[in-house]
Amino acid sequence: MEHWLKMRAQLSGEKTALYFEGKSFSFAEVYETARAFAMRLSALGIKKRDFVGLLGQNDAATYFWIHALGLLGAVPVFLNNRLSASEMNYQLADSGAEYCLFQDDFSEKAADLNVSVQSFSALEALSGAAFTEMDLDLADVASLMYTSGTTGKPKGVLQTFGNHFFSATASMLNFGFQKERDAWLCVVPIFHISGLSILMRSLIYGMPVYLERKFDVENVASKLESGEVTHVSVVLTMLKRLLDRDQEVLVHPNLRVVLLGGSAAPASVVSDSLERGFPLVQSFGMTETASQVVSLAPEEARAKIGSSGRILFPSELKIVKQNETDRDGEIWIKGPTVFAGYLHNEEATKEAFSDGYFKTGDIGYLDQDGYLFVSERRSDLIISGGENVYPTEVEHVFLSFPEISEAAVVGEPDSEWGEIPVAHLVKRSEISEAEIFQRLKKQLAAFKIPKRLVFHETLPRTASGKIQRHKLKTK
Structure with a gap:
């Protein structure tokens, strides 16, 4: 079948596809822009089934480059822009990507990447080259994303159309x-x-x-x-x-x-x-x-x-x-x-x-x-003295306290119990540890109550907002 963007431009060309910062783009406009962008990528030699790093953000330019890669049949390797250059280099090397397209705001990180890097602005200045738009097959790989790597090295997840x-x-x-x-x-x-x-x-x-x-x-x-x-x-x-x-x-x-x-x-x-x-x-x-x-x-x-x-x-x-x-x-x-x-x-x-x-x-x-x-x-389950402690259950109790804005519970090694639960908290307003423990005793079994409280200004999170419990664990 034809690529979905081309089909959508034919079926609903006049309908709005994207609203971004006061501007709107129809499906026909998105298709024509993505096609022009794909011609520039073709001039670089990027072709169907190539893995290509994409270091972008939520903006119209990144949106268009995603669709441009799709029209070529190349596979975007989506890079989390909060990662270090070292972490990105691992993913680029693992995927076999030879190029990385980057939003100009990330030029400092891009300079440390071990592939050919191309800024969005530099790409837009290139002359285009003809290319053959891909015929889409549902079994084709559409995108590659790496897991967060909470245990071991991140793994590249192959997502098909x-x-x-x-x-x-x-x-x-x-x-x-x-x-x-x-x-x-x-x-x-x-x-x-x-x-x-x-x-x-x-x-x-x-x-x-x-x-x-x-x-x-x-x-x-x-x-x-x-x-x-x-x-x-x-x-x-x-x-x-x-x-x-x-x-x-x-x-x-x-x-x-x-x-x-x-x-x-x-x-x-x-x-x-x-x-x-x-x-x-x-x-x-x-x-x-x-x-x-x-x-x-x-x-x-x-x-x-x-x-x-x-x-x-x-x-x-x-x-x-x-x-x-x-x-x-x-x-x-x-x-x-x-x-x-x-x-x-x-x-x-x-x-x-x-x-x-x-x-x-x-x-x-x-x-x-x-x-x-x-x-x-x-991987987050805590086994303390043979009892299962589910961190989410305990975190929800903390979050019911109006004084607590963020909570993460992790297991730490303990010679007596095997593991003990430890709570990492961000306070919205003042509350004493004594008051916290007093409330916990009314709502949780003794083995579920954290043995220690650690207070932070903020808790580490992924770009999608998930708390990174593994970063709070004692090595």
């Missing part, structure tokens, strides 16, 4: 689609699957994207109140900032979905969101599943607080327990959104799959109605 197509289809079957109204606000990074999946849905649905450079609570509140957007993807920290805004956000009736990813929200946050009119939808997904693969329908959010929802059509989910009497087990996923494998890493790919299922490494359970409740990542 089929993965993106079925992810977008599953999302539409769950949320529905209103052709003349729907628009998705993108405040999550487009170099992560949460952001890239919005761009893919835009092409597949023929839907406009409102792209923001970063999450700004006032800008986002304005968009949610205006009725311009119907969907927005957020992580927990973003949602909490909207709820904590001095002036309450008056959500417009056009807003149908506030899709929460990254981590589960405490029940109090879910209840507060729904009471204030936020159509909050919790979900579960990974880089390896091309975004959400489990989600609640909006009308189920209140009845199933704490759940990530049910598996989206047509994927499959099962819980694999160590003992039949256990409530929790590892979450396994099978279906067309599951990635093609880890690049240049057959051993890791083999270990990640069993009987056609992807072993997510996350722990959870299904209730009697088939709704998934995610308990923890296996």
